[in-house]
Amino acid sequence: MQIVKEKVTQSHFIECTTDTIKSVFETITSEIGENADHEIVTTIKNKFSPGKMLRSRLGFALFRDGFVELDRVVRACAATELIHSATLFHDDVIDCANLRRGQPSLWREIGATGAILIGDLFFSSSIQLLIEGGELGKVSSFVGKVREVCAKEVVHELVYHGREIDAKSCINIARGKTGPLFAFVSEACGGTDAQKSVAFAEIGYRLGTAYQLADDLMDVMGEEELTGKTLGTDMKRRKFTLAQGKQFSEAFILKQINELCISSMELLWPWPEYLPKLESYILKELLPFLELNLNTKVHEEAV
DSSP states (O other), X not given: OOOOOOOOOHHHHHHHHHHHHHHHHHHHHHHHHTTSOHHHHHHHHHHOOOTTOHHHHHHHHHOOBTTBOHHHHHXXXXXXXXXXXXXXXXXXXXXXXXXXXXXXXXHHHHOHHHHHHHHHHHHHHHHHHHHHTTOHHHHHHXXXXXXXXXXXXXXXIIISTTOOOOHHHHHHHHHHXXXXXXXXXXXXXXXXXXXXXXXXHHHHHHHHHHHHHHHHHHHHHOOHHHHOXXXXXXXXXXXXXXXXXXXXXXXXXXXXHHHHHHHHHHTTTTOGGGHHHHHHHIIIIIHHHHHHHHTSOSOOSOO
């Protein structure tokens, strides 16, 4: 009798990813808790949350049971969520942001130095998680993409600081700041198929860029009560984005977001079996999340 494998549902996929993240987090807090004040450890636990997990949900959208191992993709998602949290801890210190997910930022509770060090611990723990998975090639790709994020942040801060730049440069910054982590998750779904991995990584880059452009727009026109985080930090720190350019209308930026989403799906033409789940992710998870925070329609054009 032929045994049919049970399909992995999104809830099971996210649960596996969340459990992996929690396991790493418990290890981190237990190491801290040996000598730390209990109140500090509790504060860190309360401040840590994977959030909407849009990167992990992209992983599910491109995951195909039987083609690539679930553990491989789950580890990639968990490592990415840990890195993402670390960057938020660091960014809030850099931006002097007081609010994150509707609550005081971590650095406001434990100090800037503490938040930076916790972020560093998350960084190193994410790499260790992938090493324990036994795939050094994946570790190399991960480190490369994290480095790409850091390098683009440096360029934005030190090269373009205080300068008004053109649309192409703004989009390139958005791609480098946010695209790599989306790309790492989607690349992992390509398994050992080199062509598929490259195409999937590009899908991640494009959707990550769309997300960052929307986030930049949110920073200019959003409401803190709606978004749950401190806004206006880019403008205050003279970090120019597409949303700040008077020559770039809201409609122009929304058009870029739409085009990035549409072109990401076009990359799946060699593998049409993946298209329904990716389209569902874009229409039902990514764009509604952006619309909620922007308080405007993103996908007025048909995706």
